[in-house]
Amino acid sequence: xxxxxxxxxxxxxxxxxxxxxxxxxxATGVDPGKFHxxxxxxxxxxPGPDEDIVxxxxxxxxxxxxxxxxxxxxxxxxxxxxxxxxxxxAGVWVHDLLGLPSTSRVIELKQACYSATAALQAAAGLVAxxxxxxxxxxxxxxxxxxxxxxxxxxxxxxxxxxxxxxDPALLSIEPATGLHTAHVDDFWRPNDSVxxxxxxxLSIDAYLDGFVGAWDDYRAHGGVDAAEIDVxxxxxxxxxxxxxxxxxxxxxxxxxLAEDRYLRSTLYNRRIGNSYTASLYFGLAALLDGDDDLTxxxxxxxxxxxxxxxxxxAGVVQPGYREHTRADETAELLAAxxxxxxxxxxxxxxxxxxxxxxxxxxxxxxxxxxxFAGVRGRARQYTADQ
Ligand code: CAA
Numbered sequence: 001x002x003x004x005x006x007x008x009x010x011x012x013x014x015x016x017x018x019x020x021x022x023x024x025x026x027a028t029g030v031d032p033g034k035f036h037x038x039x040x041x042x043x044x045x046x047p048g049p050d051e052d053i054v055x056x057x058x059x060x061x062x063x064x065x066x067x068x069x070x071x072x073x074x075x076x077x078x079x080x081x082x083x084x085x086x087x088x089x090a091g092v093w094v095h096d097l098l099g100l101p102s103t104s105r106v107i108e109l110k111q112a113c114y115s116a117t118a119a120l121q122a123a124a125g126l127v128a129x130x131x132x133x134x135x136x137x138x139x140x141x142x143x144x145x146x147x148x149x150x151x152x153x154x155x156x157x158x159x160x161x162x163x164x165x166x167d168p169a170l171l172s173i174e175p176a177t178g179l180h181t182a183h184v185d186d187f188w189r190p191n192d193s194v195x196x197x198x199x200x201x202l203s204i205d206a207y208l209d210g211f212v213g214a215w216d217d218y219r220a221h222g223g224v225d226a227a228e229i230d231v232x233x234x235x236x237x238x239x240x241x242x243x244x245x246x247x248x249x250x251x252x253x254x255x256x257l258a259e260d261r262y263l264r265s266t267l268y269n270r271r272i273g274n275s276y277t278a279s280l281y282f283g284l285a286a287l288l289d290g291d292d293d294l295t296x297x298x299x300x301x302x303x304x305x306x307x308x309x310x311x312x313x314a315g316v317v318q319p320g321y322r323e324h325t326r327a328d329e330t331a332e333l334l335a336a337x338x339x340x341x342x343x344x345x346x347x348x349x350x351x352x353x354x355x356x357x358x359x360x361x362x363x364x365x366x367x368x369x370x371x372f373a374g375v376r377g378r379a380r381q382y383t384a385d386q
Contacts, residue, residue, distance in 0.1 A: 074105070134163055
């Protein structure tokens with residue numbers, strides 16, 4: 001029989017500041033219930049000037065390297081919507097900061113919030129072809145919308161790094177998968193914009209259509225019945241979207257699907273906000289870090305990237321997985337963020353830019369080990385704490 005292939009280790013990172021959505025509600029005259037209940041969000045991570053997708057991605061990946069070393073890593077996939085260069089993969093900076101082997105390939109993947117799932121599936125294929133090799137998958141994003149827009153409370157930032165191997169310690173990925181692609185202008189980010197353009201209502205409908213389309217394709221390609229899926233996690237642009245998706249699937253199947261089958265997956269995303277490519281995998285981390293013993297349970301995962309590409313697939317939680325999860329580490333990470341008030345958050349938001357025409361030096365200040373140090377000769381510079 002073919003070896004199991006899947007996620008051997010998973011670690012997360014986020015930005016160094018946090019905004020309480022209660023503070024945003026008070027400043028904008030919105031009932032806080034709209035954020036906590038209507039959107040299912042409590043906080044959002046806010047990046048400082050020395051933080052970006054590279055520094056968050058490197059911080060998450062460092063945790064994996066500290067545990068497993070770099071031997072055998074032949075491929076680095078860097079999935080992101082918020083790329084910092086039109087040509088160079090953000091993964092090449094991470095490769096340098098982490099001292100990964102020169103005998104490896106590094107590539108960036110893009111399709112809004114979906115591309116980490118393409119990376120994971122491609123990683124599983126590469127490991128199947130070269131047993132014993134390992135693939136490092138990094139999903140890292142900053143969700144940034146216009147101030148005072150409806151989307152403002154659904155911003156956030158975060159990264160997830162995953163080591164994909166044979167005989168994984170956490171989750172084996174099953175081969176059955178369901179796919180759905182449809183052209184739709186629901187959310188995108190033009191090359192000249194640091195904030196995304198979004199049609200909120202259309203994006204919710206497109207997400208739900210993608211979910212049903214991917215589900216039907218999953219079933220047509222050998223996927224199991226919903227009754228055989230123990231827990232679900234979804235892409236969570238705001239966590240109430242998972243509730244909408246769960247309800248839509250129940251309607252589609254004409255059955256009841258209890259809320260407790262996905263609810264635990266929302267705990268981290270409620271606190272970091274949208275992290276685009278990383279969001280689904282923060283959901284998986286929250287499930288694995290929870291009190292329930294999920295040994296042998298099947299996790300159904302729905303990935304959505306606006307524009308749009310959807311995929312539904314499943315994995316099985318491996319015996320002994322709890323010796324490898326990182327609940328305490330993630331709790332410390334979330335607690336280490338510095339709380340900012342609304343004026344400070346707005347100043348950080350306004351300072352975000354992708355310009356390269358002027359040299360600029362950015363002082364290190366985030367609590368994590370890697371820093372964006374500015375631009376020199378049009379090239380981005382990064383530093384690592386010693
Ligand atoms: N107490 C409880 N609930 C309240 C409330 C209160 N005081 N006030 C309002 N609500 C509820 C509303 O009833 C509504 O609930 P329903 O969804 O059940 O109708 C909910 O809060 C949101 O309120 P609105 O419908 O008024 O929505 P809004 O105009 O504030 O915009 C949004 C919400 C469209 C999600 C907006 O935040 C947005 O555009 N976000 C970005 C786009 C996005 O995240 N899209 C998701 C799918 S696309 C995707 O997944 C890719 C991606 O990552 C971007």
